Structures are given as structure tokens and as C-alpha cells.
Amino acid sequence: MARSVTLQKKLTFTALAWAVAFLLFFPIFWTILTSFKPEAQAIASPPVIIPSWTLENYVEVQARSDYFRHFANSVWISVGSTLIALLIAIPAAWAMAFAPTPKTKDVLMWMLSTKMMPAVGVLVPMYLLFHDFGLLDTVWGLTMVLTLINLPIVIWMLYTYFKEIPVDILEAARMDGAVLWKELVYVLVPMAVPGIASTLLLNIILAWNEAFWTINLTASKAAPLTAFISSFSSPQGLFWAKLSAASTLAIAPILVLGWLSQRQLVRGLTFGAVK
Amino acid sequence: MGSIALEHVNKFFGTHAVIPDVSLTIEDGAFVVFVGPSGCGKSTLLRLIAGLEDTSSGIIRLDGEDVTRKGPAQRQLAMVFQSYALYPHMTVRQNIAFPLKMAEQSKEMIARKVEDAARVLNLTDYLDRKPRQLSGRQRQRVAIGRAIVRQPKAFLFDEPLSNLDAALRVNMRLEITELHQQLKTTMVYVTHDQVEAMTMADRIVVLNAGRVEQYGTPMELYRSPANKFVAGFIGSPKMNFIEGEAASPFGAASVGVRPEHMLIARDRGEWKGRVGVAEHLGSDTFLHVHVDGIGLMTVRTGGEIDFFHGDDVWLTPDPSRLYRFARDGQALR
Ligand SMILES: Nc1ncnc2c1ncn2[C@@H]1O[C@H](COP(=O)(O)OP(=O)(O)OP(=O)(O)O)[C@@H](O)[C@H]1O
Ligand SMILES: [Mg+2]
Numbered sequence: 013m014a015r016s017v018t019l020q021k022k023l024t025f026t027a028l029a030w031a032v033a034f035l036l037f038f039p040i041f042w043t044i045l046t047s048f049k050p051e052a053q054a055i056a057s058p059p060v061i062i063p064s065w066t067l068e069n070y071v072e073v074q075a076r077s078d079y080f081r082h083f084a085n086s087v088w089i090s091v092g093s094t095l096i097a098l099l100i101a102i103p104a105a106w107a108m109a110f111a112p113t114p115k116t117k118d119v120l121m122w123m124l125s126t127k128m129m130p131a132v133g134v135l136v137p138m139y140l141l142f143h144d145f146g147l148l149d150t151v152w153g154l155t156m157v158l159t160l161i162n163l164p165i166v167i168w169m170l171y172t173y174f175k176e177i178p179v180d181i182l183e184a185a186r187m188d189g190a191v192l193w194k195e196l197v198y199v200l201v202p203m204a205v206p207g208i209a210s211t212l213l214l215n216i217i218l219a220w221n222e223a224f225w226t227i228n229l230t231a232s233k234a235a236p237l238t239a240f241i242s243s244f245s246s247p248q249g250l251f252w253a254k255l256s257a258a259s260t261l262a263i264a265p266i267l268v269l270g271w272l273s274q275r276q277l278v279r280g281l282t283f284g285a286v287k
Numbered sequence: 288m289g290s291i292a293l294e295h296v297n298k299f300f301g302t303h304a305v306i307p308d309v310s311l312t313i314e315d316g317a318f319v320v321f322v323g324p325s326g327c328g329k330s331t332l333l334r335l336i337a338g339l340e341d342t343s344s345g346i347i348r349l350d351g352e353d354v355t356r357k358g359p360a361q362r363q364l365a366m367v368f369q370s371y372a373l374y375p376h377m378t379v380r381q382n383i384a385f386p387l388k389m390a391e392q393s394k395e396m397i398a399r400k401v402e403d404a405a406r407v408l409n410l411t412d413y414l415d416r417k418p419r420q421l422s423g424r425q426r427q428r429v430a431i432g433r434a435i436v437r438q439p440k441a442f443l444f445d446e447p448l449s450n451l452d453a454a455l456r457v458n459m460r461l462e463i464t465e466l467h468q469q470l471k472t473t474m475v476y477v478t479h480d481q482v483e484a485m486t487m488a489d490r491i492v493v494l495n496a497g498r499v500e501q502y503g504t505p506m507e508l509y510r511s512p513a514n515k516f517v518a519g520f521i522g523s524p525k526m527n528f529i530e531g532e533a534a535s536p537f538g539a540a541s542v543g544v545r546p547e548h549m550l551i552a553r554d555r556g557e558w559k560g561r562v563g564v565a566e567h568l569g570s571d572t573f574l575h576v577h578v579d580g581i582g583l584m585t586v587r588t589g590g591e592i593d594f595f596h597g598d599d600v601w602l603t604p605d606p607s608r609l610y611r612f613a614r615d616g617q618a619l620r
Contacts, residue, residue: 183339184372186359187443188433189389198385202376 040263047256054253069257077240079261086236086265088151089226090219093158094212097166100159102208105170106200110179120171123164131161131224142229149231157229158219166215173207174200206279213273220266237262288350289440289473290315291336296345298331298497305331306497308345313441313475313490315350318467321477322484322520323494329477332494333443336475338362349440360389365434366443369450371426373418379405379429380414386437404432424455431466441473448483460487481521485509493517515616518543524573526610527584539611539619546573546587548608551594556601560584562594576600 046054047070048063073079108116138157139148147153177200185199201208223238230239241262244255270277291313298306305328313319321329334340336347338359347355354362365386373382383404387397405411408428418426427447434442444463448456464487467474478484484491485505493500493508493516501513505521512518518526526543534542550556551574560578567590574586574594586602594600611619 178370178372180368180370180372181374183359184366184368184433185374185385185389186339187337187364187366188386189360189363189437190385191358191360194389198388199374203374205376 040267043256044260046253047260049253051251051253054256069253070261073244073254073257073261077243079240082235082237082240082262083265085151085234086220086238086262089154089158089234089236090216092151092155093162093219094166094215096155096159097163097215098170098208098212101163101166101170101211102196102201104167105174106196108167108171109174109177110182120168123167127164135228138225139229148229149234151234154226154229154234154236157225158222161222161225162215162218165218166211169211169214170204170207173204173211176207177203206276210277210279213269213277217266217270288315290348290350291441291473291475292346292348292351293332293336294346294348296332296335296347297343298328298335298340299343304497306335309497309499311492311499311502313473315473316471318464318474318476318487318489319492320484320488320490321475321492321494322479322481323500324520325479327494328497329479329494330445331497333366333445333475333477337364337366337443363440364443365437365439365441366445367427367430367434367447369446371418371430371450373426373429373433375418378415378417379410379421379432382418382429383410383432383436386433390437400436404436407435408432423451424459427451427459431463435466435470439472441475444474444476446478447476448478449480456483463487482523485521491521493520495520511620512610512618514618515541515543515612518610518612518618524585524587529581533581537609537611540614541612543610543612544584544604545608546585548605549584549586550603550605551576551586551588551592552601552603553599554601556603558584558602560600560602562596562598562600565595574600576602578602 045061045063048065048067049060050064050066050068053060053064108120142148142153145153147156181203182195182199185195190198220236221238223242226236226238227242230236235243241255241258244251244258291311293309293311296306296309297304309332321332323329331340335342338354338357338361342355345355346353349362349364374385377385380401383401384397387400392400401414402411405414408431410425410428410432413421413425413429418429421429430447447463448459451459460483463474463476476483476487488505490502490504491508492502495516500520501508501517508517508521512521515528519528522545524546526545527549529537529542529544530540534540558578558581560576560581563575563577563583565575566573570590572588572590572592572594574588576584576586578584584602588594613619
């Protein structure tokens with residue numbers, strides 16, 4: 013098949029792919045460029061393409077609010093919520109994939125439907141609950157909320173991966189004397205490693221970028237990088253260059269993580285499609 | 288040490304009774320084969336014994352002990368699946384060791400038993416391979432190794448040979464029979480192939496729509512089938528049935544005669560007919576004869592006989608080997 017594809021066709025598709033990739037990446041690219049411009053250059057019209065490579069924005073951003081504290085909060089919240097979600101979701105997805113009842117499909121749809129509701133609809137009750145339980149501006153509170161928010165997606169993803177695993181193999185483990193937790197630990201989880209890994213990565217990325225609850229339920233102590241960025245679109249006016257510097261700092265870690273794990277991500281997301 | 292008893296076992300899927308009221312006793316050390324057409328509930332019955340399905344009602348006993356409410360991990364039975372169901376992420380060694388690891392045996396004990404099992408099954412050179420690096424036959428052996436290593440109360444097999452080609456199947460059939468003679472452990476074996484059933488079993492359970500049609504030794508089933516279903520299912524080629532008017536002289540609703548219990552001649556006999564397809568196998572010849580007033584009948588004759596398509600022939604059944612059945616299919620004696 014590969015031979016029948018002409019060189020010209022190949023070039024066209026490659027160019028197209030690059031064009032789409034560039035289009036998608038351009039905003040991030042421009043943000044990074046802008047972060048190295050002085051404020052005046054950042055808002056210049058016509059736009060200046062080559063920045064003057066100043067680091068003053070970064071220095072000022074770090075001086076105004078501690079980047080590393082926010083970074084640590086982001087790590088805690090995204091990794092913590094993902095691990096807890098996995099701990100809950102693995103048994104749940106096991107039950108739905110291997111011990112389904114007539115209502116299982118409905119439960120799955122219902123879980124997904126909670127994601128269709130706009131989050132702002134429950135902001136007030138959530139805020140009040142957080143206030144009453146003293147969870148406002150705490151890392152634990154945020155971790156809990158993000159766990160709950162991403163749980164449906166984690167269960168869905170694991171459910172689809174688990175469905176690909178022949179039930180015979182789990183039954184063989186039962187016949188071999190494995191009780192439930194051993195069946196999960198020694199057979200199911202090792203077999204689902206690619207799926208679990210990509211669920212983990214995707215969920216960390218989603219939690220890292222989550223900007224509604226993280227901004228609304230924190231003030232300063234527990235604020236992650238999303239809140240750090242938004243603090244630079246301040247009432248004193250927009251400072252594009254500083255905002256860009258803050259954004260670059262906030263997305264850099266997740267960009268690196270995504271880059272390093274892209275092979276795993278692709279393999280996991282196409283799991284089952286290419287057997 | 289490995290007797291299995293089912294007492295009035297029922298299994299429903301929804302409102303559909305897949306196993307309606309089965310009672311059955313399998314003696315310790317027996318090789319029992321469940322045979323029947325596709326969808327008759329063989330696998331379900333086996334899975335009920337295994338504990339992989341819950342009974343809807345009834346009692347299952349192992350060695351007299353009621354295990355109906357026990358899970359598969361507590362029953363100490365071993366099962367070989369049609370798909371082999373090897374653990375793909377483990378090596379052959381780890382696969383065979385898994386049941387021992389679950390039983391929390393010591394490392395040295397596990398290593399020794401795995402080596403022993405591997406030697407018996409000719410798997411020693413493959414112990415460090417993953418299942419996907421093995422041939423179908425080797426996988427089959429690993430599945431058996433995993434089953435025998437922990438000395439279970441009984442072995443359960445669900446069509447273990449159906450993924451192998453015909454020649455290998457005959458081979459593995461012998462290996463499993465031999466294994467049974469060595470181990471003398473109870474084996475329950477599911478198949479839809481009556482040849483496997485006849486050749487391997489001490490006793491056969493013929494199932495039809497979840498019901499036990501007959502339970503007996505292969506020769507009992509062959510010689511005195513309890514009803515028309517068993518008569519038609521056991522034996523190859525199939526028994527011929529004479530229905531309606533043609534059967535009334537025999538005082539039965541239908542009469543059966545096996546292909547090997549008829550004589551064929553050119554000049555005289557009981558039933559006149561004409562040869563249709565003739566299958567020459569070398570050792571045997573199967574003649575499909577269109578008999579006047581009865582229909583198509585299969586006759587088995589010697590290999591070197593030259594009857595051909597279109598020949599006029601006469602058939603004579605062995606009167607002592609005629610099977611008579613009542614209208615409800617029960618055998619008349
Ligand atoms: N989990 C299930 N839910 C609903 N019906 C089922 C289930 N498992 C089996 N059945 C039904 O029960 C009947 C018996 O199935 P079973 O698998 O025991 O048949 P079998 O004799 O093993 O057939 P085969 O020779 O094709 O393997 C079939 O009609 C099947 O559709
Ligand atoms: Mg079956």
C-alpha cells in the first residue's frame with residue numbers, strides 16, 4: 013500500500029499536517045514570544061515578531077507572587093486528585109466491565125451526564141459547603157473537588173480499556189485461587205497498564221489546566237498555577253507581557269510532561285483500535 | 288477426593304431457564320464428558336460446577352461438602368478454557384506458578400513444582416517465553432500445566448481442543464486421556480464433538496436444551512440409547528430414522544437403524560433403493576441410498592466395495608439392531 017502513495021501526495025499531506033499543527037500551536041508560540049518582549053513591544057501595532065529577549069517579565073512575575081509555591085500546589089492537586097480517582101475508578105470500572113447488571117449502561121450515561129452540566133450552576137452551593145466545612149483555599153478541598161469532577165472520565169476511560177480484556181483471563185485467575193483483590197492487582201492492572209497510564213497522564217493534564225474551581229475556591233494559600241495566571245489580568249489593567257510570562261511558566265511543566273509521554277498517550281488513546 | 292454432585296440445580300438467565308433442574312453425580316476419578324449441540328447449556332453447567340456462575344436454585348457438592356455459596360477461588364478446581372486464557376503479561380514459568388503463588392506456597396516449593404510440571408509437558412525450554420511467543424499446542428500445554436500443578440480436586444475442560452487443527456486434536460485427545468490415567472483425578476470435559484466424547488469418556492452426559500437426556504458409558508449410549516435424541520446424536524455417521532407409515536409395521540412411531548447395521552446387496556433384500564452419493568474413504572464406504580417409501584438412508588460398508596452413483600440396490604437391516612421409539616421420542620424396549 014505504501015508504494016502506491018505517490019511522493020506528491022505524501023508531500024501534500026505532510027504540508028497539510030504541519031499547517032494544522034502550526035495553527036494549533038500558534039497561540040502558545042505567540043504567548044512564549046510575547047513573554048520575552050517589554051510591555052510596549054507586546055502591544056505594538058503592527059505586531060513585533062522578533063522579541064528583544066528581555067527577562068524582566070519573568071523577574072517581575074516571580075517577585076510579585078511566588079511561582080514555586082503555586083507550582084507545588086498544582087502538582088499536589090493534579091497528581092493527588094488523579095491518584096485518588098484511579099483508586100476509586102479501577103474497582104468501579106472492573107464492576108461495570110466484568111460484572112454488569114441491566115442498569116450498568118444507565119449508570120455510565122448518568123455519570124457522563126454530570127459532565128454536561130455547566131459548573132457555574134453549582135458554584136454557590138459548593139462555595140457554601142466549602143465555607144462551612146472550612147475547605148476554602150485548602151489543597152485538600154481542591155483535590156477532592158477535582159477528584160470528583162474527573163472521576164466520570166476516569167471511569168469511562170478505564171471501562172473502555174477493561175472491556176478489551178477477555179473475561180476468560182480474569183476467570184482463569186479466579187479458578188487459580190485469586191480472590192478479588194489479587195485478581196485486580198496481579199492480573200487486571202498489569203494487563204491494563206497502557207490504558208491506566210494514559211488515563212493517568214490525561215487526567216493529570218486535565219486537572220492541571222482546570223481553571224474554574226481552582227480559581228473560585230482558592231485565595232492565595234492553596235492557589236495553583238491557574239490562579240497564578242489569572243492574578244495577572246488584574247484590575248489595574250492588562251499587562252500582556254507579564255501575563256504571557258506567567259502563562260508560559262504555568263504551561264511549561266505540563267507541556268514538557270506531554271512531550272515526554274506523547275508516545276504513551278497515543279498508544280493508550282488508540283488502545284483497542286489497533287490490536 | 289473429587290466427587291461432584293448436583294442436586295436439582297437450576298440456572299436462569301433472566302426468565303430463560305438454561306438449566307432446568309439437573310441432578311447428576313460424578314464419581315471420584317471419573318472422566319465425564321458433557322456433550323450436546325451448540326447452545327444446549329454444556330458450558331453453563333460446567334461454569335456452575337466451577338463457581339463462575341451462581342445457581343438460581345439447587346445444591347452443588349464437592350466431596351459431599353455443600354459449595355453452592357462458595358466462590359471459584361475456594362473450590363480448588365482447575366479449569367482449562369477454550370481460549371487457554373493464559374496471562375499474557377507473565378512468562379510460562381509465572382503462568383504455571385500462579386495458582387501456587389495464590390495458595391501462598393514457598394518459593395522453593397513453587398520452583399520445584401513448576402519444573403516438574405514443565406518436564407512432564409515438554410515445556411522446559413519455553414519457561415521464560417511469553418504466551419504470545421508460543422504455538423497453539425504449546426499454549427494448550429501451558430494451560431494444562433497451570434491446571435495440574437496444584438493438584439486440584441477435579442479438572443474442568445471447556446472445549447479445550449476446538450482451536451487446534453484436526454491432526455493436533457487427535458494427538459492432544461490422547462495426551463489428555465493419558466494424563467487422566469496417570470493422575471486419576473476427576474475430569475469433566477465439555478465438547479460438542481461426539482467422537483471426542485466416545486473416545487475419551489468413562490461416562491457421557493448427553494445434554495439437550497439444558498436437560499440430561501442420558502447419562503451412561505459410551506457403549507451403553509451406543510447400544511441402548513434412552514431416546515431418539517441420544518440415538519441420533521451418538522454414532523457417526525448418524526443413525527437413520529424411518530418415520531410415519533413405513534415405521535408402523537414395526538409397531539413404533541419411528542424406527543432407527545445405524546448405517547453399520549445394514550447389509551447391502553444388488554439382487555435382494557428388505558428395502559429397494561438407488562445409490563446417490565458414494566463416499567469412498569478407503570477403509571470404509573458411506574453410501575447415501577434413496578430408498579423407496581422411506582427416503583435417504585446412509586449405509587456403511589467395507590472399503591473395497593464398488594457401488595457407484597445410480598446403482599440399484601437392496602438394503603437389509605439387522606433385526607436385532609433396530610431401535611424403536613414412541614411418539615414422544617422415548618425408546619421402546
Ligand atoms: N451470560 C448469559 N446471559 C444470557 N444468556 C446466556 C448467558 N450465557 C449463556 N446464555 C445462554 O444459555 C444457553 C446455553 O449457553 P452455553 O454457553 O452453556 O451453551 P453451550 O452448550 O456451551 O454452547 P456451545 O457449544 O456453543 O459452547 C444459550 O442459549 C446462551 O445463549
Ligand atoms: Mg460452550
